[in-house]
Amino acid sequence: MTYNAMTATAxxxxxxxxxxxxNSQGGxxxxxxxxxxxxxxIANNEIVDLxxxxxxxxxxxxxTRLLRSPKVSLEVADGQVIGLSCRRRPRHPFIVQRSIFxxxxxLFKHDVWISLTPDDTVETDLEADANDNxxxxxxxxxxxxSATAKAINVKEITSAPNLDDKAGPSSIAVHQLTKRFxxxxxxxxxxxxxxxxxxxxxLGPNGAGKTTTVRTLGTLIAxxxxxxxxxxxxxxxxxxxEIRQRIAIMPEAPGLYLRLTVTENxxxxxxxxxxxxxxxxIEMALEAVNLADRAGDLCGGLSKGLRQRVSLARTLLSDPAxxxxxxxxxxxxxxxxREVHDLIVGLRQRGVTIFLTTHRLDEAxxxxxxxxxxxxxxRTVGTPAGLRDQLFEKSLVVTTVEPVAGPEQLFxxxxxxxxxxxxxxxxxxxxxxxxxxxxPEVVRGxxxxxxxxxxxxxxxxxxxxxxxxxxxxxVEAHAP
Amino acid sequence: xxxxxxxxxRAVVRKELRDFRRKRxxxxxxxxxxxxxxxxxxxxxxxxxxxxxxxALQKSFILPLLYLLLIPTIMPxxxxxxxxxxxxxxxxxxxxxxxxxxxxxxxxxxxxxxxxPTLALSYAVFALFxxxxxxxxxxxxxxxxxxxxxxxxxxFLLAPxxxxxxxVVGMAVSVRASEARVAQQLATLASFPPVVVIILLAVGVVSxxxxxxxxxxxxxLVVDALLLRFVARMFDRERLVTGAKAV
Numbered sequence: 029m030t031y032n033a034m035t036a037t038a039x040x041x042x043x044x045x046x047x048x049x050x051n052s053q054g055g056x057x058x059x060x061x062x063x064x065x066x067x068x069x070i071a072n073n074e075i076v077d078l079x080x081x082x083x084x085x086x087x088x089x090x091x092t093r094l095l096r097s098p099k100v101s102l103e104v105a106d107g108q109v110i111g112l113s114c115r116r117r118p119r120h121p122f123i124v125q126r127s128i129f130x131x132x133x134x135l136f137k138h139d140v141w142i143s144l145t146p147d148d149t150v151e152t153d154l155e156a157d158a159n160d161n162x163x164x165x166x167x168x169x170x171x172x173x174s175a176t177a178k179a180i181n182v183k184e185i186t187s188a189p190n191l192d193d194k195a196g197p198s199s200i201a202v203h204q205l206t207k208r209f210x211x212x213x214x215x216x217x218x219x220x221x222x223x224x225x226x227x228x229x230x231l232g233p234n235g236a237g238k239t240t241t242v243r244t245l246g247t248l249i250a251x252x253x254x255x256x257x258x259x260x261x262x263x264x265x266x267x268x269x270e271i272r273q274r275i276a277i278m279p280e281a282p283g284l285y286l287r288l289t290v291t292e293n294x295x296x297x298x299x300x301x302x303x304x305x306x307x308x309x310i311e312m313a314l315e316a317v318n319l320a321d322r323a324g325d326l327c328g329g330l331s332k333g334l335r336q337r338v339s340l341a342r343t344l345l346s347d348p349a350x351x352x353x354x355x356x357x358x359x360x361x362x363x364x365x366r367e368v369h370d371l372i373v374g375l376r377q378r379g380v381t382i383f384l385t386t387h388r389l390d391e392a393x394x395x396x397x398x399x400x401x402x403x404x405x406x407r408t409v410g411t412p413a414g415l416r417d418q419l420f421e422k423s424l425v426v427t428t429v430e431p432v433a434g435p436e437q438l439f440x441x442x443x444x445x446x447x448x449x450x451x452x453x454x455x456x457x458x459x460x461x462x463x464x465x466x467x468p469e470v471v472r473g474x475x476x477x478x479x480x481x482x483x484x485x486x487x488x489x490x491x492x493x494x495x496x497x498x499x500x501x502x503v504e505a506h507a508p
Numbered sequence: 509x510x511x512x513x514x515x516x517x518r519a520v521v522r523k524e525l526r527d528f529r530r531k532r533x534x535x536x537x538x539x540x541x542x543x544x545x546x547x548x549x550x551x552x553x554x555x556x557x558x559x560x561x562x563x564a565l566q567k568s569f570i571l572p573l574l575y576l577l578l579i580p581t582i583m584p585x586x587x588x589x590x591x592x593x594x595x596x597x598x599x600x601x602x603x604x605x606x607x608x609x610x611x612x613x614x615x616x617x618x619x620x621x622x623x624x625p626t627l628a629l630s631y632a633v634f635a636l637f638x639x640x641x642x643x644x645x646x647x648x649x650x651x652x653x654x655x656x657x658x659x660x661x662x663x664f665l666l667a668p669x670x671x672x673x674x675x676v677v678g679m680a681v682s683v684r685a686s687e688a689r690v691a692q693q694l695a696t697l698a699s700f701p702p703v704v705v706i707i708l709l710a711v712g713v714v715s716x717x718x719x720x721x722x723x724x725x726x727x728x729l730v731v732d733a734l735l736l737r738f739v740a741r742m743f744d745r746e747r748l749v750t751g752a753k754a755v
Contacts (some may be wrong), residue, residue, distance in 0.1 A: 240750075246606050249746040273608040279634070283603040285523065285531035292523070299519020300607035342603070 038082045038104040041111045043075040045062055061088040070114070082106040089114045113305070198257065199224045199350055199381035200245065205254035214240040216404045218254070218415065222398075224349075227372060227382040229396035231389065233499060236402045239280070240383045242352045245383070247278045259349040259381075273301070276343035277352040282335040288327030289336050290319060293327055294345060301346040313341040316371060318364075332359040340368065350381045357391060369395060393491040407498045415494045423487040424458045424467055425451070429480040432456070442466075442473040457487070512616065512620050516609050520617025521624070528625065534587070538625055542579045542633040548653035549575050556649045569653045572637070573663050574706050579633055580671035581702045584626040588678025589695030591618040592748070593685045602749055611743040615736065619675045626671045634663060635719050669728040670702050676735040681744045686751070 042060060057069035062078070063086055070076050070089075081104075088099040104110050200222040207214040215237030220226040232238050243249045245258050246499055247268040256263040259274035284293050291310060298306030314320045317337040327335060336359050343351055355371070357365040372382055386392050392399050393412050400409040408415060431454045432438060439448040439458060444466030446459045460466035463486040474481050512674075528534050549572030556568045595601040604614070637661070641650050653660075677698035685691035705724065709716040 064735065092617060243749060247745075248602070248605055248749050269608045269610060272606060275606075277603070277606040279606075281599045281602075281604050283598070283600045285527060285598075285600060287527055289524070296519055296523040297603075299522070300516050300604070300609045301515055302515045304515065339603070346607075411717060 036081050037106050039109045040078040040080045040085070040087070040104065041075060041109055042070055042078065042087075042114065043111070044070045044072055044114050058089045058091045061090060070294050077109075080104055082108075088111060104357045123495060137197050198222060199226070199260065200228075200256070200258055200383065202245070202256045203254055204242070205244065205256055207237070207244055207249065208252045213404060215402065218402070220400055220406060222381055222383065224381055225376060225379040226397045227376050227384060229392035229399035230383060230385045230389075230402065231354050231392055231399055231495060232402035232407075237404050238402055239354060241402070242277065242354060242383065242385060246275060246352055247271050253494065273346070273351065274348060275350045276346055276348035278339050278343045278354060278356055280354045280358060282332075282339035284327040284335055284338055287326065289324050289326055290314065290330070290341075291323045293338060294342060297342050298345050301342070303345065309345055310341075313344040316344060317341045333361060333364055336360055337364065337368075340371070348380065350383060351375065352383045352385070354385045355387065356384070357386070357388065365391075389490070389492040390494055399491065401495060401498050403499060408494075412491045412494070415491070416489045419494050419497050420487075420489045421459050422461065424460055424461050424463055424470060424484060425487055426456045426458060426470060426474065426484045427482040428454045428456075428474065429482055430454060432474065432477065432479050434477075438473060438477050439470075443469050445470065454482075512613055513610075516607075516613045517617045517620075520609070520614060521621045524618060524621030525624065528587075528621070534650060538583065538629060540733075541583055542629045545576065545579045546633050546636060548572070549637055553641055553645050553649060553653075558646050558648045560649070560671060565649070565652050567655070569641075569649065569656070571710055573659060574710050574716065576630075576634060576637060576663065577666055577670060577706055578699075578703065580626055580630040580667040581699045582696075583629065583669050583674075584622045585674045585678045585695040585698050586692050587622045588619070588675040588689040589682050589685075591622065591679055592653075592682040592689050592743075593688045593691045594682070596748060597688050605745050605749065611745075612740050615679060615740055615743065619672075619679060619736070622678075623668065623671055623677050624629075627668055627674075630667045630671070631664070634667070645689055658718035659716075659721075662718055662725070665725050666721060666728070669725050669732060672732040673702055673728060674698050676732055676739060680735065680739045680742060683739060683744075683748075 040062070044058065057071050059069050060067050060076075060078075068076075069079065084101065084103050086099060086101050088097055088226050090097040098114070100112070102110060102112075130211050155456070168219070196452045197376060198221040200220075202221070203219050206216040207217045208216075217239065218237075230238050230241065240249070244251050245256060245263065247258075247263065250265070251263070258271050261267050261271050261274070263271065264368070288296070291314075294310045294313065295306060298310060303309060311320065311323075314323055319334065319341060322330065322334065327338060330338065336356070340353075340356060343353070356372070357368050360368060369391065370386070376382060381397075384392065384396060396412065398411050399415070401407040401415075410418065434449065435450065435456065439445050439456070442458075444460050444462060446461060447458055451457050458466070458470060460470075467484055467486070471481055471484060528538075552575075553569055553571045556565070561566055590602070595604065638653070641653050645653075674695075677693040681694045681698070682691045685694065705714075708714045709720070714720060
C-alpha cells in the first residue's frame with residue numbers, strides 16, 4: 029500500500045481486526061482511501077504504516093461487502109505516528125440490525141458494519157523517545173525500592189509521559205506562588221522546581237497549604253500572585269484544559285460514584301479524558317492496582333482501601349506526565365500500601381513525575397527523590413539525606429565497658445573529632461566531619477587508651493527528625 | 509458552545525443515565541408524577557359531551573393539553589437542582605474538575621441527561637393521552653382533537669423548551685447553592701413562570717392559539733440559550749471546590 033505524500037514526515041498506522049471470511053488471511057481486503065485517493069487495501073489482522081504529510085487528512089475504509097463505509101477526519105502533526113483501528117462491529121447497537129432486512133443484506137454484505145476509530149495505544153515517535161529515556165532510567169535502580177514485579181504492570185498501563193515541544197526544562201516550576209482566601213493566607217511566596225520523572229514529596233502539618241497548593245497547580249483554583257508551569261505548560265486560564273489533559277490528581281477522598289461499578293466509574297473518567305476504546309486501558313489499570321477481580325462490583329460495596337485503589341487506577345488512565353497523589357496510602361493495609369509504593373516507583377521509572385503529598389514520613393523517605401516541607405511558606409526543599417546533613421551535625425555514638433579516663437584529652441586528640449559530650453556514664457557522642465573516616469580513628473584511639481569499646485555507630489536521623497525540628501522551630505517562632 | 513468535545517459530553521450523559529437507573533426511588537418518582545398528571549386531562553376529555561361544538565369544543569381539549577405541559581415543566585427541576593451541588597456533596601466534583609472537561613460540556617451533558625428522561629416520559633404520557641382519547645373518548649371529541657394538528661404540534665414543541673427552562677434554572681441554583689436540599693427547594697420555584705403562563709392561557713387572559721404558542725416557544729428558546737450561557741459563566745471551579753470565591 030502506498031500513499032503519495034509530498035514530504036511524508038508523519039505516519040498513519042492502520043490496523044484491521046476481524047471482518048469477512050473466505051480468504052487466506054481470514055477476510056476480504058478492505059480498500060483504504062485517504063483524501064479521496066485509493067491507497068490500497070488492508071487484509072485481516074494486518075498493520076500498515078502509511079507515510080503522510082503533516083496536516084489534516086480524511087481517511088475512509090470501503091468494501092463492496094460493507095453496508096456503510098466509515099470515514100474519519102484527523103490532524104497529523106510533524107513526526108507523529110497516528111493510529112487508526114478498523115474492526116468489524118460484532119453487533120450494531122440498533123435493534124434494526126437484527127431485522128429481516130439486514131439478515132438478507134448480510135447474505136451479500138458479510139462485513140455489514142465496521143468501525144474506524146483513532147487508536148490511542150499506538151506508540152508515537154515522541155512516546156518512543158520517552159520510552160527510550162525510561163528504559164535508560166530503568167538501568168539506574170531506584171533507591172530503596174523493590175519495584176521489579178510491579179514495574180512490569182506499570183509499563184503496560186502507561187505510555188510515556190504525554191509531553192510535546194511546549195514542555196519546559198522542569199516538569200513543575202513554581203515561582204513565588206501565593207494564595208489568599210480573603211484575609212486568610214493558604215500559602216505564600218512558595219518557589220520550587222520538580223524535574224521530569226522525579227518523585228517529589230510535599231510534607232507539612234494539617235492546614236499548611238499542601239492541598240491548596242496541589243489544587244492551584246492542578247488548575248482548580250487560581251493563584252493570587254506568582255507564577256508556575258505544570259507539565260511544562262505555564263499556569264494560566266487559557267492553558268487550563270491542556271494542563272489538565274497532561275496531569276492526573278488523586279484527591280485524598282476517592283470521590284467515586286457509589287451506584288456505579290468500578291469499571292463504569294473508570295469508563296466515565298476515560299471518557300472525560302477523551303479516550304476512545306478505553307476497555308484495555310481500564311483492564312490494565314485495574315490489574316496494576318490488583319482490582320481486576322472486582323471490576324464488576326458496585327463502588328458502594330467496596331471498603332475504603334479498595335475505593336482508594338480505584339481512585340489510583342483512575343489516575344493511570346490518561347498517561348499523565350505529572351501525577352499529584354494526595355495521601356495515596358491513606359486507609360490501605362500494609363500490603364496494599366506496599367503495592368502502591370511499588371506502583372509509584374514503577375511510574376517514576378517510566379518518566380512520570382510524581383508529586384506526593386503525605387503525612388507518612390517513612391513513605392516519603394522511602395519513595396521521594398526530594399521533599400519539600402511546607403507550613404504556609406516553604407520551609408525547606410532537598411533530598412532527605414541533604415536535609416539531615418543540613419539540620420543535624422554528623423556524629424558517632426561510642427559506648428565503652430567502663431567510663432573513659434580523661435575523655436577531654438583523649439577525644440580532642442583524635443583526628444576528625446570536632447567536639448564531644450558524654451551521654452550517661454560510659455556513652456559519648458562525638459561530632460565528626462566524616463563518620464566513615466573518623467570511626468576507625470576513634471576505635472584506635474580508645475583501644476590505645478586502654479578502653480574496651482562496646483559499640484560504635486553513626487547517629488541516624490530520620491526525615492521525621494528533620495520534619496519535627498523544622499515544625500518545632502515554627503511553633504517556637506509563633507509562640508507568644 | 510465553542511469547543512464541545514463529543515466524547516466528554518457523551519461520557520457525562522451516559523454516566524448520569526446509568527446513575528438515575530440505579531436509583532430506584534428516582535425512577536419510581538419520575539414515572540409516578542407524569543401518571544398523576546395524566547388523570548385530570550383524561551377525565552376532562554371523557555366528560556365532554558357530543559353536543560359540545562365550536563369554540564367550546566376546542567377549549568375543552570386545549571385545557572387538558574395545557575395541563576399536560578406541566579409535566580415537562582415540573583418534573584426535571586429537582587434532578588437539575590441536584591446535578592452540581594449533589595456531586596459536591598458526594599465528593600465527586602473535585603476529581604471530575606481535575607479532568608479536561610470544560611464547564612460547557614459538563615453542564616450541557618448534565619442538562620441533556622435530565623432532558624432525555626423528562627422528554628421520554630412526557631411524550632409517553634402525551635401519547636397515552638392521545639391514545640386514550642382516540643380509543644375511549646366521544647368520537648366527535650376524538651375527531652376534533654386529531655384534526656387540530658397545530659395544537660398537538662405545539663404540545664410536542666413546547667415540552668422540550670419548558671423542560672429546558674426548568675433544567676437551566678435548576679442548574680443555576682445548583683451551581684450557587686451550598687446544599688442539595690436548599691437547591692431542590694429553590695428549584696421548584698423555577699417552574700412558577702411557565703406555570704403562570706399556562707394558567708393565563710387556560711383562563712383565557714391570553715388566547716391559546718398556535719401563533720401564541722409559536723411566539724412563546726421562540727421566546728423560551730432564546731431565554732433557555734441565554735440562561736445556559738449565564739449558568740456556564742456562574743460555574744466557578746474555585747468556589748465549587750473550596751467554597752470560597754476567587755480573590
